[in-house]
Structures are given as structure tokens and as C-alpha cells.
Amino acid sequence: MSLDLPDIGFGTSGAKGHDCADATRTALDAGYRFVDTAQMYDNEPAVGAGLRLSDVDSEGRSPSGSRTQSGDREDVVLASKILPDNLGYEDAKRTSYESLDRLGVDAVDLLYVHWPTGAYDPEESLRALQELHDEGVARNVGVSNFTPELLDEAREILDADIAAHQVECHPLFPQDELRAYAAEHGHTVVGYCPLGQGEIFDTPEIQEVAERHDTTAAAVCIAWAVEKEALVPIPQSTDPEHIRANVEATELDLTEEDVATIDGIDEERRLIDPDGAAWNQ
Template sequence: MPPLHLSLGLGTSGLDDHATCADTVAAALKAGYRHVDTAQMYDNESAVGEGLDRVLSDAALDVAREDVVVATKVHPDNLAPDDVRETARESLDRLGLDRVDLLYVHWPIRTYDAAETLPVFDELRDAGLTDHVGVSNFTPELLREARETLDAPIAAHQVECHPRFRQPELRALAADFDHHLVGYSPLGRGTLLDDPALVDVAERNDTTPAVVALAWALARDVVPIPKATGDHVTENLNALDLDLPASDLDRIDALDPGERQIDPDDAAWNR
């Protein structure tokens, strides 16, 4: 299996209006995104699939399926073995695809059992329904357990990560274990847009706090997947061309850490 190459992606959590979601996915692909992230929990896989199809089926746009990483995640209620098998195929049907590039365990809670759940992800990979296996919202301990249980390498670990919640331990483990750390809520659910420290860095670099936050992630080997609509879709791509000075990266690394923006009571780190 070829290695997984991930770049700044489009997050779709919260894009639950079908037309808006489909339009946004299509616009993102036309703008240059090649990584789209969805989940059973988001209830928008069919809209994501529609947006993908608009672009992939338009020969004039010249966007090949093999150039687009499509990721989805199995709902924590669906992690019993038979449910993984059934709902992963349902996800493919909704997406209009015969495979996804990356299939995640969304949260290691509720019906998740490493010994029972993870072998089915290996099975789906062997059957060609996904190219790669990922996990999301795992603690370091659960991440190590998953690596020991899976036959497939973990290709990506998706967690909240942004300049005020920098995840140093999980970033170090991603480097040690050779997988991508994918950062959701890379703008802190909007709280970073008026963060004085990021506003200051943005002004010095003639850009926006959103682009600064995304450029910081990329510089720190985190793959950010911001949710965006309208002009923000193309604005976020400016992070790919922003080379923040080392002094600004160091300032961001030294910021006081904040609280998680996504922190359900039953999350693994709250046990």
C-alpha cells in the first residue's frame, strides 16, 4: 500500500445543510484542496459525496480521484464488529465511492473494544474498502494499544490541535510512530480569530489570525482540517504559502495553553 500523503484539508463537521455542504466541498476541490474529512456522526456523507462527484465527474476540471484523500469515521455507537462492517459499507454508499482513502475509529468509547473493533478495520483494509486505517481522540495509552492490536499501520491520529491546545505529547508520538497527526478545530472553534497574540503575529506577516494558526500547524507537522464556507475556503489555503519566521513560531509555542474546545464527558481522557 502506498504511503498516505495528507495536506491541509477541508473539515466538514457542522456542515449539516446538504446544499451548503455539497457546494463547499465542490468549491474547495476547485480551489485546490485534495483532502476532505467527514464522519458518520456529521450526517453529511451524502452531501460530501455529491460535492466530490460534481468535481470528479467534470472532465474540464481535471481532478482525478486518486489525487483526493477522502476520510470518514465510524460512529462510536457502531464499533461492534458487525456494525463496523455494515456501517462502513453504508458510508461508502452515501459517499458514492467504492473505497475511502482513510477510515477512522472516531472515538474510543461506547461500543469500542480494541480487541474486537480493530481487527475489523484490518479486514476492511484487506478487502479494499479503505486504503488506510486511522484513529481519532485516542489517549497515548489507547494509541499504543491500537498499534499493538492492528496489523495495519496507523496512518493518522486525529485530535483537537491548535496554537492554544498544542498536543505536544501526541505530536511527539506521531513523529515516533511515523503517522500523521491531523488537527481538528485548528482555529479553536473560532476563538483564535481575535486572540491578541495571533492578531499580533498576523499583522506582522500581513495576513489573518486564521492563516497564522493554520501555518503554525503545518510548520509543526500537524495536518489542519479547518471547517470553512464561502471566502474562508480559499483564504485558508494561504497558509500553504506562509512561512512564519522562527521567532513567531516560538512565540506561539510559548503561549499559555487554553482549554479543550471539544470535551465530551465520556471522552477517553476524562475517564
């Protein structure tokens, strides 16, 4: 893998303001080392504030505005995504620099094309992404909500390696094809909605495994993801107890029987399915 991601990331979709900043700080202090935001979420300033408030900040600013050096910020992977409407060449460049200002950092560790929709044009959008990488705005580049065909196209256009592909992924939507593609081409699938928005917790197979381990369905979903090759889940929560429980679930050891039980679920359910998504074209 071109970018070594931790076993779990912290998703911030839907979180805003002080709640987002507090949740980001809680997540980092609980042990998360991968934080995911996006221009679309309208919370980059809050995520940046949470990073500076946490015990791992090493890129905060002193009252005079100069950089400070404390903690282990270099261990944190900070990711953001370019809004689909901003994917024209000029807008992609401009707004990505603005994202750095909003986050209060000199660079993001991972910058994605959020959806291949809106102003997305493969040649122009990916040229901008490549230049942002070359200019040091993004240490690594990724894409989100792509199909295998679009991944092939992006790999041909980009000089930089695709480090990650972010898509919906959970036990009822395991993304077997895209995970196999990621393993073959050396990038990571970053799975959003890894808890199936709670709608999959009552699935009998998940309940069965949870009962075996005397744990929760949420913990089982995260542990299942951790067991999978080239997959990193990014659950979202602003509840401190849930935030800590999710990271603790990475320590849950599922047996081969447990994984086989979950993999045997005879149901598929995609939860995020906009009409304009690439797979609906």
C-alpha cells in the same frame, strides 16, 4: 509516513445538504486534496455529491451508472469515521460498506475509529477495521481522540499501520505529546478545530504575528500548523471566501520568531471535552 497527506484538509463537521456539497466542491476546486467526513456528521451523501460536482472527480457515474474517468480524483484523500455506536464488529463492517454507498465511491482512502467510546471494544472494533482494510474498503486506517495508551494498544492489535490520529489541535492546544508520538511512530496528527472555533483569535501572541504579516489570525493559525512536524489542519467552513482563504494560508511563511511567539502562549484551552472522552476516564 505511511500516508502522505497534503498540508491542509477540508473539514465538513456541521455542514449538511446542498451547503455541504457546494462547500466540498468549492474546496476541491480551490486546491484542497484532503476531505474529511464521518458517519456522525450525517453528510456523507453531500460530500460525495460535492466530489462528483468538482473538477477533480474521476469516479463519478455516467447516466447509465457506469464509472467515468476524468480529472484527478486519485489525488484526493477522502476520509470518513465509524460512529462510536457502530463500533461493534458486525455494525462496524456493515456501516462502513454503507458509508461507501453514501459517498458513491469504491473505497475511502482513510477510515477512522471516531471516538473510543460507545460500542468501542479494542479487540472487536480494531479487528473489524483491519478486515475493512484487508477487503479494500479502506486504503488506510486511523483513529481519533485516542490517548497514548490507547494508541499503544491499537498498534499492538492492528496489522495495518495507523496512518493518522485525528484530535483537536491549535495554538492554544498544541498536542505536543501526541505530535511527538506521531513523529516517533510514523503517522500524522490531523488537527480538528485548527482555528480554535474563532475563540482564540484575540490571543495577543496570535494578533502580534498577524500584524507582522498584515494578515488574519485565522491565517496565522493555519500557517502555524503547517510549520509543525506530522500535523495537518482540517478547518471547516461553508463560506467560499473563508474556504479559499484557509487554503491560501498554507503559503504564509512564518519565521522562527513567529513560531516561537505562538509556542510561548502561556494558556491551554481544550474546546472539545465530552465527559466520556478517553482522557477523562
